[in-house]
Amino acid sequence: PPxxxxxxxxxPGPGPSPAMLLRSRLLRSxxxxxxxPSLARALSSLATYPPTAYNTGLRKLAKATFGEALSxxxxxxxxPDALTMEEVPTVVGKLSNGMRVxxxxxxxKTATIGVWIDTGTRFEDxxxxxxxxxxxxxxxxxxxxxxxxxLEVEVENLGAHLNAYTSREQTVYYAKxxxxxxxxxxxxxxxxxxxxxxxxxxxxxxxxxxxxxxxxVDQVPEEVLFDYLHGTAYQGSPLGRTILGPESIIxxxxxxxxRAYIAEHYKPHRMVVVCTGDIKHEEVMSIAEAxxxxxxxxxxxxxxxxxxxxxxxxxxxxxxxxxxxxxPLAHFAMSFESCGWAHPDSPAFMVLQSLIGSFDGRHxxxxxxxNRLTAALADTPDCQSASTFSTTYTDTGLFGVxxxxxxxNLDDIVHSVLDAMIRPCFKVDSGELHxxxxxxxxxxxxxxxxxxxxxxxxxxxxLAYGRRIPTVEMFAxxxxxxxxxxxxxxxxxxxxxxxxxxxxxxxxxLPDYNWMRRRTFWNSY
Numbered sequence: 001p002p003x004x005x006x007x008x009x010x011x012p013g014p015g016p017s018p019a020m021l022l023r024s025r026l027l028r029s030x031x032x033x034x035x036x037p038s039l040a041r042a043l044s045s046l047a048t049y050p051p052t053a054y055n056t057g058l059r060k061l062a063k064a065t066f067g068e069a070l071s072x073x074x075x076x077x078x079x080p081d082a083l084t085m086e087e088v089p090t091v092v093g094k095l096s097n098g099m100r101v102x103x104x105x106x107x108x109k110t111a112t113i114g115v116w117i118d119t120g121t122r123f124e125d126x127x128x129x130x131x132x133x134x135x136x137x138x139x140x141x142x143x144x145x146x147x148x149x150x151l152e153v154e155v156e157n158l159g160a161h162l163n164a165y166t167s168r169e170q171t172v173y174y175a176k177x178x179x180x181x182x183x184x185x186x187x188x189x190x191x192x193x194x195x196x197x198x199x200x201x202x203x204x205x206x207x208x209x210x211x212x213x214x215x216x217v218d219q220v221p222e223e224v225l226f227d228y229l230h231g232t233a234y235q236g237s238p239l240g241r242t243i244l245g246p247e248s249i250i251x252x253x254x255x256x257x258x259r260a261y262i263a264e265h266y267k268p269h270r271m272v273v274v275c276t277g278d279i280k281h282e283e284v285m286s287i288a289e290a291x292x293x294x295x296x297x298x299x300x301x302x303x304x305x306x307x308x309x310x311x312x313x314x315x316x317x318x319x320x321x322x323x324x325x326x327x328p329l330a331h332f333a334m335s336f337e338s339c340g341w342a343h344p345d346s347p348a349f350m351v352l353q354s355l356i357g358s359f360d361g362r363h364x365x366x367x368x369x370x371n372r373l374t375a376a377l378a379d380t381p382d383c384q385s386a387s388t389f390s391t392t393y394t395d396t397g398l399f400g401v402x403x404x405x406x407x408x409n410l411d412d413i414v415h416s417v418l419d420a421m422i423r424p425c426f427k428v429d430s431g432e433l434h435x436x437x438x439x440x441x442x443x444x445x446x447x448x449x450x451x452x453x454x455x456x457x458x459x460x461x462x463l464a465y466g467r468r469i470p471t472v473e474m475f476a477x478x479x480x481x482x483x484x485x486x487x488x489x490x491x492x493x494x495x496x497x498x499x500x501x502x503x504x505x506x507x508x509x510l511p512d513y514n515w516m517r518r519r520t521f522w523n524s525y
Contacts, residue, residue, distance in 0.1 A: 074480050080472045090458055090468035091281040097297040099268035101288050102458050102468060103281040111182050111277025112451040113284070114174025115189060115292075116459030118272075118304045119265040121168045121245075122238040122313070122393070130210075130245015131261045133166045134253055137210060139173070140164070141202040143195040148202075151188070160185055166243055168230075169304070169393055170463055176452050179278045183287050190291035193266065198255050207250060214244050221331045225402070225502050229333050232320040233398060233500035239313035267301045268292075274459045276451040304463075308394050315396060317498020319513040325506045329384060330407050332503035332510060334417060335400025336494050341392050341464040347477040348489045349390050349399055354443070355428075355436035355486065356401070356420050358387040371432070373401075373420035380416065382408035394464075398500070399493070407506035414511055418519040424490040428483040437478055444474070496521040 090104045124131055140162075142148045155162050160177035173193060175185045217223045227242045234240035244250070273292060275284045315337035339345045357371040361384045369375050377383045386403040401417045448454050461468050497520060503510055 074476060075482075078476070078479060080476060084470075084472040084475055087471050089470070092462075092467070093281065093285050095268070095285070095289050095293050097268040097293060097295055098299075099271050099273060099288070099292055099295065100462065101273045101275075101281075101285055102462050103275045103279070103284045104454060104458060104468075105279075105281075106277050106451055106454065108277055108451060109179060110176060110451060111179040111275060111279050112174060112176045112455040113182055113186055113189070113273070113275040113277075114172060114455055114459065115193060116272045116274060116463055117171040117173075117266060118169070118270040118463045120166055120170050121241055121243045123169075123265060123304065123307045124238070124241070124261070126238075126241070128245075128249060128253060128257045128261065129241045130243070130250050131253055131257055132171055133243050133245065134206070134210060134250065135258050135261060136164045136166045136171065136173075137206045138198060138202055138258065139192055139196045141206065142197050142199070143191045144197060145191050145195060146188075151192075154188065158184065162188075168239060168243065170460070172456075172459065174274075174452070174455060182275065182277070182279055182284075186287045186291050194292075194295060198258050200255060203253070203255055203258070207253070210244065210250055211247065214247065214250070217244065221327075221329075221404075221504060222402070225331050225333055225504055228320050228322070228504070229335060229398065229500060229502035232318045232502060233315055233335065233337075234313045234396075235316055235318065237313035238311055239393060239396070266295075267298045268295050269298065269301060270304060271295075272459055272462045274455045274462070276454045276458065304394065313393070313396055315498070315500070317500060317517070319501040319503075321501075321503040321507050321510065322505075323507050324504065325407070325508070327505040328406075330405050330410060330503065330505040330507045330510065331403075332410070332414075332501065332507060333389075333400055333402040334414070334499055334501050334516065335389075335398040336421075336497055336499050338390060338392065338397035338399040338493055340395040340397060345489050345492075346392065347474075348481045348485045349392075349397070350440055351433070351436055351478060351481045352424065352486055352489065353388045353390045353399070354440040355424070355433060356388040357436075358385075359383065360385050372423070373416060376416040376419070377413065380405075380409065380412050382406040382410070383413050386413070386417065400499070407509060410507065410509040411511045411515075414516060415519070418516065419522075421494055422490070422520060422522055424486050425495045426487070428486045430483060433481075433483060433486065437481070440478060441475060445471075494520060 088105050090102055093101045095101060120132055121129070140148070140151065142151065146154065155175075158177050158181050160175050160181065162175045164171075164173045166172075173189060175189060177185045231240045231242070271292075273284070273288045321332075338349050357369075357374050359374045359377040361378075369378070373386070373388075377386055382405045384404040384406065386401055388401050389398070391398045401421070403413055403417065405413050448457060458468050499516060499520065501513060501516060
């Protein structure tokens with residue numbers, strides 16, 4: 001079933017009905033190979049379900065659209081790993097203004113607390129592209145209670161780590177400190193988020209900092225390449241914009257733009273307070289209410305889903321290449337459109353990413369790998385590295401391979417990559433699939449190695465799914481992905497589908513777009 005049934009906090013106020021919004025969301029996330037007449041009938045039936053039956057309605061709609069193959073059955077006599085059953089649960093509460101609070105106990109002397117906000121570059125107006133990232137920088141430059149120096153000294157005296165970042169769909173502010181200092185750190189975070197001065201002098205100073213940061217980012221090929229990839233795949237739509245924004249807009253942003261962005265998007269129903277560490281849920285609720293409870297509720301405010309439905313991002317098969325023969329290595333990425341966070345195919349894409357794998361030319365052991373892509377690239381001397389990526393958003397995603405190589409036989413590398421991506425349409429080895437599932441589980445567990453990593457995962461899932469998915473459930477969803485499921489998503493999303501390609505550097509030997517497009521429907525497996 002879908003990972004995230006529609007929840008009340010994600011439904012809109014006045015305007016389009018929840019049924020219409022969910023129809024728009026599903027239209028964007030369902031594979032385009034589905035027959036449109038039956039799809040239209042299934043979506044139309046959703047409007048007949050009352051607001052109290054969203055989950056039931058979504059299940060019936062999905063079955064009517066996908067058929068019974070939607071919910072892949074678990075293997076016979078399936079039993080979950082006993083270790084995953086011992087997981088400490090994530091407790092979720094809600095403040096008086098509708099802001100959610102999620103906590104998880106961890107037996108450590110430190111704790112991480114932060115605010116995850118359901119907004120980012122995607123929800124900016126095109127005229128102020130980059131304002132979310134600009135605000136992330138400026139928000140630490142002084143409040144009505146603390147100037148910049150006092151704030152920095154206070155954080156240093158606590159020995160805390162204060163940080164923030166902005167992505168295309170999320171903005172995060174968090175701090176890690178001793179568990180006894182969490183009340184003070186929470187008050188500091190609330191003061192930063194709710195009472196920043198945003199004075200004109202700080203805006204001008206931070207403008208220069210961001211412009212220098214842009215120059216530094218432009219020297220990182222991977223950052224530049226993926227901006228180009230998004231720009232060509234989602235050209236003319238919100239996901240195609242860069243996080244930092246263009247230089248011309250950064251030079252023109254002012255206090256009014258920043259305050260308008262805060263007023264529109266920093267709302268309680270789009271924010272989640274997350275705390276992980278040796279601290280009780282009730283205590284965190286009390287601290288959060290005292291500091292964030294004063295933020296006024298907005299029952300009629302838009303949710304991120306409203307913005308996505310108003311300005312959806314459409315995938316466009318296309319290519320951008322920036323040839324520069326002065327660079328020593330060629331960087332290129334090829335991707336197909338995948339599904340959104342809560343789509344039923346999402347776990348299968350996680351397994352497929354692990355199944356295709358990655359390659360690092362620095363390790364000679366790669367030649368003996370059981371992974372087909374790794375073994376093939378190991379025999380290509382010009383290939384330096386290759387990694388499979390799966391970038392997921394609310395209603396869409398990018399799934400592909402990013403490679404770095406010397407400017408020699410790029411066509412051989414592209415041939416191997418496309419072979420690895422199209423092969424699952426026809427053949428999936430059960431042994432390789434089992435190894436991929438195991439590697440994925442180990443990777444997921446190894447990433448949660450501290451309070452900050454755990455808080456990151458809880459915050460991301462609360463915004464993406466509306467809940468924290470227990471490890472035992474996620475592992476069960478992974479184990480339910482069989483050979484037929486991999487073949488189905490590979491055929492629905494890859495076989496004879498448009499792809500987006502971005503490349504920079506000495507790419508003279510990179511095949512043209514039509515050459516790559518023809519390799520998406522081979523029948524020689």
